[in-house]
Amino acid sequence: MSENVLRIRDLSVNYQTDRGVLKAIRHVNLDIPKGSIVGVVGESGCGKSTLITSIIRQLDDNADIPNGSIEFEKQDLLKLSLDKMRNISGTKLSIVFQDPMSTLNPVLSIGRQMIDIQYRDKISKKRKKQRSIDMLTKVGIPDPRNQLNQYPYELSGGMQQRVSIAMALQAGPSLLIADEPTTALDTTLEVQILKLLKDLQEEMGCSILFVSHHLGVIAELCDHVVVMYAGEIVEHGSTYEIFNNPAHPYTVKLLECDPASISKKQRLLPTIPGEIPDLINLSGGCIFKNRCDQSIDRCDKHTPLLNEFNKNHFVSCHLIES
C-alpha cells in the first residue's frame, strides 16, 4: 500500500441552526494515496463543500467538529494553530475554486497577485516574476509576459481558470483540492482544463482531491471515486469498478438517470423520486432507505457499514452484506 497524503478518519461536522443541530457530514473516512486523483461525487446537499471547507479549516462560525481527524502529511490539521495552518495552506495544500472570477482579485493585475502569493519566499521580485511567467507557460497561457499586466476581467473564463490553477500549483503543493473547477466553463474548454490538470498532476506528482457533481468529468479524470449521499460515503472504489460495477442502489440510480448515459433517444427519462432526508431530524437506519426501491426491514433499524464488496470497492448497503 502506498503512502497516503490525506487520511480522514471518522469525521463529522455539525451546523447549529435555528431548527436544531444539522449533521452535515457523519463519520467520513477518506484516504488520498500519494500521486493519485480521488474524485468525490454527489448531488447538492451531500456534504461535498462541507468536506472541503473542513479540510482547509474554513468552516463557518456555526459549525463544529464533534469527532474525527484530518491527517495531512502526518499531522492532524484540526489540532493545528491557525498560524501553522496558514503556513500549510497555499504551499503544501492548495485549492482551485469553482468560479475563477471570484477567486481572483478584480482590482489587481494577474502579475501582482501571482507575485503577492509568494510572500513567504525570500527571493528577489524579479525571480518571483520569472517564476510566475514559467508557471503561466506551464498552464498554457500564450504570451505570459504580457498577460501579467492584464486584469482578471480582461481574460476569458477558461484563461482565468488557468491562472487560478497556476497560482494554486505555484508552490508545488502535495495536495490540490479542486472544487468543481470546470462547472463554470463551456464543454470544449472543460476538456482542455481536465487534460491540463491531468498533465500537470503527472508532471508535478501531486495528489488531487477533485469534487464534482458531473459524473462524466469524474470518470474522465479520477483514479478513485467516492460517492457521497446526504453526508455519508455510500460507496467508494476504483473508477473502473464504480462506473462499470456500481453496487449501492444510489450509485446505480444516479448513473442510470444521467442523460449522458442514455445514448438511445428516450422521451421519458429515469429519475430518483423523493428528496434527500432532513439532516436535522435523522431517523437512523440506512440514509437512502426512503428513496430506495429495494429496501428491507433491516434498512429501517440498522445503519449499514462500509464493507468490501470487491477488490478495492467498498459499499455500505444491507443488500450487499447478506
Added chain:
Amino acid sequence: MSKLLSIKNLRVRFRTKSPLQAMLQKIDDPYIDAVRQVSLDIKQGETFTLVGESGSGKSTLALAVAGLLNAAEGQIKFMNEDVTSMTSSQIMAYRKKISFIWQNSIGSLSPRMSVGSLITEGYKIHNLKDRDLKMEADRLLKLVGLPTNIKERYAHELSGGQARRVGVARAIALDPKLIIADEPTAGLDVSVQGEILNLLNKLKDDLGVSLFVITHNLNIVRHISDRTAVMYLGRFVEQGQTDDIFAKPRHPYTLALLSANLTPYPEASLKNRIELKGEVPSLMNRPNGCEFHTRCPFSSKHCDNEFPPIHTFDREQILTCHYPLNKN
C-alpha cells in the same frame, strides 16, 4: 405541420461605442453582430434546440424572438405576423402567445411575491378578469406536479427543482403557442434534470405547444429535441434533424462539441477526442473566411480567406463549411 415561427436572415447588433466616441476614434461601424444571418423555422408542436457555447448568441436570438431586442435586419414571422414591425399593443398581444422559462430559476421569481401570485401574474397583466385566480393557480400547480399548498411560499423557500417548476407553471399560464426555455436544466442535479425534461415533454404532448430550447448541455438535447441548430459566433454552422446531427455530424464544430461531451464511461477516454485549440474569438474581431478556421482541426488554406458555401443535405441538414464531414 404548419410553420409557427419563421426567421429569415436575422441580424441583431449591439452598439460598442457611443456616436461621439465613434466619431472621435474614427470607427465607421461601432457595432458587434451578436446574431448574424440566422434563418430558422419552428413548426407547430415541435421542439427546436439551439446549442452553442457561451457568447455564441443563443440568448440574444431568443430575446429577439420575444420582441425584447430589436432586429437590425431580417424578418421574424410568428403565425404569419411580422414581429419586427409590431406596435406596442400588438407586441402585448403577441407576448401572450409566447412565454419564457428563464435560466436563473430563482432569480426570475420576484422575492416579494408568493408562488400563488407569481403564477397568476400573467392574468392580471393581460387583464383576463374572467378567471378565478385561485382555481387557475391550483390547476397550474397540478399540471407541473407541485403540491397546491406551495402557493403560500416565497421564492427563497423553494428548492432549485421546485423553482424551475414554478417557472414552467408561469410559462404555461396563458396557454402560449411557443415556450422559449433558456437552459432549462442549468444548475440542477442529474436526478432532477430528468424530472424537468419529462415535464416539458409531457406538457408539449398534452398542450400541443412548441418548444424552443436553448442549452449547452448536449446530453439533454438528444432526448427532448426534434430539430437542432448549432451556433458559433452568432451564426448557425449546422442545422438539421436531431437524430441526423447526433448520428452524422457534418460540421467540424458539431463533431468537436459531441466529442467533448463527457460520458460516465471511464474507457471512453481521451483517445478519439477532437480537442479544439484555443478559445472562441471575440465578436469584435471576427476571423476572415470561415469563422471557425482558427480552431478547426481540419482547416486548410482555403478556409482562411473564403467564406464557406452553404450545403444542403437530405432531410434538411444545412451547414456552412468548405469540407463537410460524413459526406456519404
